[in-house]
Amino acid sequence: MLIGVDFGGTQVKAGIVEGGEVVRSTSAATQAGSSPSEILDLLADTVLALAPQPESVGVAIPGEVDADGKCWRLTNVPGFAGVHIASELSRRLGGCPIAVENDATSAALGERLYGHGREHPSFLMVTLGTGIGGGLVLGHMLYPGANGFAAEFGHINVDRSDTAPLCACGQRGCVEAFAGTKALIRKYEELSGEKVSEVLPISVSARRGEPAGLEVFAMMGEGLGRGLSMVQNLLDLNAIVFSGGISASLDLIEPHVRRALRAYTFAPPLAEVPLLVSGLGERAGIIGAAYLTTL
Numbered sequence: 001m002l003i004g005v006d007f008g009g010t011q012v013k014a015g016i017v018e019g020g021e022v023v024r025s026t027s028a029a030t031q032a033g034s035s036p037s038e039i040l041d042l043l044a045d046t047v048l049a050l051a052p053q054p055e056s057v058g059v060a061i062p063g064e065v066d067a068d069g070k071c072w073r074l075t076n077v078p079g080f081a082g083v084h085i086a087s088e089l090s091r092r093l094g095g096c097p098i099a100v101e102n103d104a105t106s107a108a109l110g111e112r113l114y115g116h117g118r119e120h121p122s123f124l125m126v127t128l129g130t131g132i133g134g135g136l137v138l139g140h141m142l143y144p145g146a147n148g149f150a151a152e153f154g155h156i157n158v159d160r161s162d163t164a165p166l167c168a169c170g171q172r173g174c175v176e177a178f179a180g181t182k183a184l185i186r187k188y189e190e191l192s193g194e195k196v197s198e199v200l201p202i203s204v205s206a207r208r209g210e211p212a213g214l215e216v217f218a219m220m221g222e223g224l225g226r227g228l229s230m231v232q233n234l235l236d237l238n239a240i241v242f243s244g245g246i247s248a249s250l251d252l253i254e255p256h257v258r259r260a261l262r263a264y265t266f267a268p269p270l271a272e273v274p275l276l277v278s279g280l281g282e283r284a285g286i287i288g289a290a291y292l293t294t295l
């Protein structure tokens with residue numbers, strides 16, 4: 001029995017996965033200000049609520065870990081740098097084997113096994129949200145990188161100017177600073193003079209043909225397209241797969257992504273890479289995580 005855990009920073013979701021389907025799941029909210037030890041207890045309790053004697057557990061986290069399951073950093077949850085998540089969880093779960101991986105990389109594994117990866121041997125998974133994550137599959141193989149940092153697509157620099165927008169990572173001009181949720185909201189408020197707290201009203205505005213909404217998605221598409229042109233020049237992938245709530249608006253950004261790909265890639269075939277939306281949706285995190293222990 002495979003168990004996948006999707007640790008989203010504020011919520012823990014766990015599920016039993018069979019044949020690429022979540023057959024039973026549960027979730028729990030993390031308390032603000034919890035210590036790493038308290039969060040690890042919560043992760044373990046969530047798993048035990050599903051299976052009193054788990055056989056293997058994969059965990060997807062919104063941060064980076066090395067191959068042994070030691071955390072480099074977890075941007076939205078303080079205190080996790082240096083914590084050996086795999087061994088700490090294993091100790092709480094009766095010595096059960098644990099694999100820990102970045103959430104976008106886990107989602108790419110789910111996509112490889114049960115999504116577009118069945119037809120496309122090499123692809124980049126781009127997770128759209130507050131952060132822009134990336135997971136890379138090359139020739140059907142998940143590629144986490146030597147240290148666990150492969151495909152940090154959100155932090156590819158696409159604007160070196162002094163006036164480029166600031167990114168959460170401290171640099172200016174990253175893809176995320178043009179295409180992350182906060183960037184979209186900031187730009188929309190600037191253009192429309194209207195306060196919004198989420199992306200939905202921006203896509204409504206764009207679908208009505210209003211300049212503010214359209215311009216926000218143009219900025220997002222241009223940022224993603226510039227970053228993807230660098231990826232394509234390096235890797236010549238079979239497909240780019242987008243996931244995350246906002247991937248439902250891919251039709252609004254696709255023309256701009258394609259224009260940038262055609263403008264900045266080295267050769268025409270690189271620019272015509274298929275741009276796809278993940279079919280696994282919300283379940284991708286749990287499904288991908290569950291199969292981490294099978295690698």
Ligand SMILES: [Zn+2]
Nearest residue numbers: 155167169174
């Ligand atoms: Zn950045």
